[in-house]
Amino acid sequence: MFRKSPIIRWRSYGDRYKLHGHKCTKCGTTYFEKKGMCICGNLEFSEMDFSGEGKIISFTQIHSGPESFSEMAPYCVGIIELKEGAKITAQIVDCKYEDLKIGTEVEAVFRKFYKSGEKGIIHYGTKFIPKL
Numbered sequence: 001m002f003r004k005s006p007i008i009r010w011r012s013y014g015d016r017y018k019l020h021g022h023k024c025t026k027c028g029t030t031y032f033e034k035k036g037m038c039i040c041g042n043l044e045f046s047e048m049d050f051s052g053e054g055k056i057i058s059f060t061q062i063h064s065g066p067e068s069f070s071e072m073a074p075y076c077v078g079i080i081e082l083k084e085g086a087k088i089t090a091q092i093v094d095c096k097y098e099d100l101k102i103g104t105e106v107e108a109v110f111r112k113f114y115k116s117g118e119k120g121i122i123h124y125g126t127k128f129i130p131k132l
């Protein structure tokens, strides 16, 4: 494995880029999107921040994705189960597809997503890298 760019650790993110979520006040189930009702039937949630640490529960390699991501192809995308339980679909970077396994531990990093518009505005967001 090798790293192409400096790593910005999750804990150094500004609040704007943290993964905010919602936690059921009754059973503790966590969600990214606010739900009307938890799977346990409770209607109340508290706000929370995710740790950014988790493991891969599914992954694949994309060879022809959306145009804005075409310069990155081929790239890996996976479903990450965070320590807190919620799942997120995200790009997995700084690794080879062949090196990934179900259960590989990963951590969130802050990275460029794509450029858009005439001015080439750069969009950033959360991706994941395997923990060493």
Ligand SMILES: [Zn+2]
Binding pocket: 024, 025, 026, 027, 028, 029, 038, 039, 040, 041, 042
């Ligand atoms: Zn619940």
